Amino acid sequence: MINQIVFLYFAAVIVLSAVLTITRRNPVHSVLFMLLLFFHIAGVFVLLNAEFLAAVQLIVYAGAILILYLFVVMLLNVDRESKSDRANRFWPWIVAFGLVIFAEIGLLVARGSFPLEGGQIMNKTGIKELGIDLYTKYLVPFEIASVILLVGLVGAVMLAKKKND
Amino acid sequence: MIPLSWYVLLSAALFTIGVVGVLTRRNVFIILMSIELMLNAANINLVAFSHYLQNLTGQIFVIFVITVAAAEAAVALALIILLARNRGTVYVDEFNIMKG
Known part of the structure; x- marks a missing residue:
């Protein structure tokens, strides 16, 4: 029960920060929301008994790759986006297309049979x-x-x- | 315990958000970050299936995925620096060098 609540918290923060990552105007804000996302994915890995991968996720992804992104974003001067468009002109169609993809995967998951219990691998x-x-x-x-x-x-x-x- | 389908749905949601980000945004940084989102969705799936199948192969593949993501980020950011230096912009619809 407590595991399910913790998982739902992680999932909610992951989805929310992913949406914020791809919608912010300022790339620096996007990178910071991505950092939040990586921390919560590491939490999901801990729930799945993969403690080493959680550490690797934090050290390599959040510590190295994301800092590289942050360096390059700050190196290039990219605050011109405050005036121009964020997305191209097809974005409502593409968002609808994404919802269709998610609904299809959800339908497949709902029709399939998945195990309820996980094994202790380690x-x-x-x-x-x-x-x-x-x-x-x-x-x-x-x-x-x-x-x-x-x-x-x-x-x-x-x-x-x-x-x- | 948490059903496996919850992890699959979480990963599907993250992957879909990544696809939408790649297809809609104009800023090339956000497009690269959306690719990272999709790689992370695949990682969640691999670790979840590895846990429920009691098999460590999925976790080893996550290590390889992270390695490839690091190399890809380094090369892609170098390309972006080069493009921004030559063209003066980071918006993908303004890169029309190859247009006939």
Whole structure:
């Protein structure tokens, strides 16, 4: 019962801050609402017994990626939006389209059968099991992920550097 | 306990908001943030199914999704800096370099 109340609180804040993220004029406000969203998603992960992923969500997403966004938003001067339009001229149709997508997924969920009870995946320590799986069964994808990070690093430096040197 | 369908509905709502954000907004920053919203919706689904199936594979995939999101954010923000430096705007409907 208490779990359900906590979940409903997290879900309400997640949906509300997502809507605020995509509707604010000022991108800095959007980034701050996104921060609130990430904190509550980490709470949902804790409800699902994924404490390590909750920590990763806060450290990597909120701590690194979002701060990168905030830096770039503040680096470029983007307060001209206070005068021009936020959305393109098709937005009412696209919002209706989004509602249709959500209704379809809701219909599918309502017609399907889902388990009511979750299992305790990690009764001892979850991080240990996760690490063993990551470094044995998923070693090759792990190495590929490190190559992707290297590509991101080199690509960002190459793109953002000035032409004249 | 919380039914699995609640998590699926939450993730569907978050994904739909991300899709609407990508398709409607003009500011390229908000479009990138909407993509992050969609990735997070997928993460919620993966962790929820991993919990209810008692299988850790979903959580490992969330780690990979976060890695790819970090690399994507770095490259995309570099592209935005380049575009803003060359074109002087961050609105996607004013980028018409490729228009014939």
